[in-house]
Amino acid sequence: MSNDNLISVEHLYRRYAGLVAVKDVSFELQRGEVLGFLGPNGAGKTTTMQIITGNLAPTSGRILINGLDLLDRPRQAKGEIGYLPEQPPLYRELTVDEYLRFCARLNRLRRDTITAAVDRAKQRCGLEQVGRRLINNLSKGYQQRVGIAQAIIHSPAVVVLDEPTVGLDPIQIREIRELIRELGEEHGVILSTHILPEVQMTCDRVQIINRGQLVFSDHVDNLDRRMQSSSLILGLQQPPAQHILEALPGINDVQALDNHRFRLLHAAETNPAGAIAQQAVEQGWGLFELTPEHKTLEQIFVEITSSEQSDTEIEAA
Structure with a gap:
């Protein structure tokens, strides 16, 4: 396997009783790539993200994280992932420095490397001036930055961001988008979002999941041509x-x-x-x-998911 292939998902399934939430999903993520992962509510997007990050076991399928099998070597594979859920896991009574040092220890960084790791994460996320401030007293935009900093504190190969700009003002959104693009230069990034323009501005490639199946996967340049x-x-x-x-x-x-x-x-x-x-x-x-x-990305998204839904209904009839 190429060293640039950071994620390989093969024939992923997740079943709940009689419901198939994820059905035969396969894709790859390369180093230096920002992958936009889209889907309507209930499409299986969150379930797929939880499986990839090791928070939910698949019913079947194989997941390699930087060459490590997530099921066979979960501890090592999870060490290659940085994850920012939609609700950042922040301890608001701590200062930024205290929290990031705590996250570094959680990620099993050696004691003599923690200070350098914290300083690097703060520098990359624009937090140098707020290290001694309580997280609770920061704006939502800065709290999102702290959330991203904890996701990259251990220099993972893959960074997974779930709705990182929800609730931010336009200036904060622009700053977070710039940060995501910078992360994409060194890591592989999966960006799960409902904000369609964010995909055009941030991502190199787009995947759309609907009813548990991938129904679209292409580069943003080709998506622009469809528009x-x-x-x-x-x-x-x-x-x-x-x-x-x-x-x-x-x-x-x-x-x-x-x-x-x-x-x-x-x-x-x-x-x-x-x-x-x-x-x-x-x-x-x-x-x-x-x-x-000109078609908008929203129109294309609706066309793809609506046609897929219609096809499924015809097959079931």
Whole structure:
């Protein structure tokens, strides 16, 4: 196995009585990669995260963490993981320094390395100025930073972050996103989030789980290409009959909207806007709008999970 392959999940299942919460999930995480893990509520996302971090046993399947089998060598494998749950495990009556020293001991760091480890975690998370402050007196953004610092105190190969920006203000969210990108340069990072723009801004690759199965896995660049325009909004003061618009080169379908406006559907790899504008001018249609429509990540997410749900319902019928 390559030293850059930090997580390998093979045919993972988790069953609860008659319910299959995770079904045949397989994926890998490379060093230097930030993986966005998405899914609607109840899709199996949290269950998968709990299994990967060793907090829940799988029914079947294999999980390798930096080459270590999580089931055969749990103590060593868990030592390669840093985990920030959605609710950071903070002792608010402690100072930042006290808490991080405690976390270092929990991770079995040698006594003579603890001070250096704490200083490094504080430096990476921007906590140098608050080491002596009580955690309870810090803002939520700084408390999240402390949570991330405890996850990386032992320099793990893999960092798993569950909803790290929930409840933060826009400035704090930007700071945490920058920190996640920096962590991705040295570690492998799994980011579980409901905030879809966060995936575009932070992650290299995206996975979507629905009904316990992975239904999408691709690089963010390819996801961005899926968001490219595949339709145009056309506004004409003197529109022709709809069948004339349907006959325009490159147009697959036309949907009539209000106020002499139409949605023109075309293949994603084509751009018929120039030819349409020329035709509108030559025919005197009175062009007043020609706007490409771009899919949002939210639309793609809904399409993927909705189509998967429909397929499942058809199979069960």
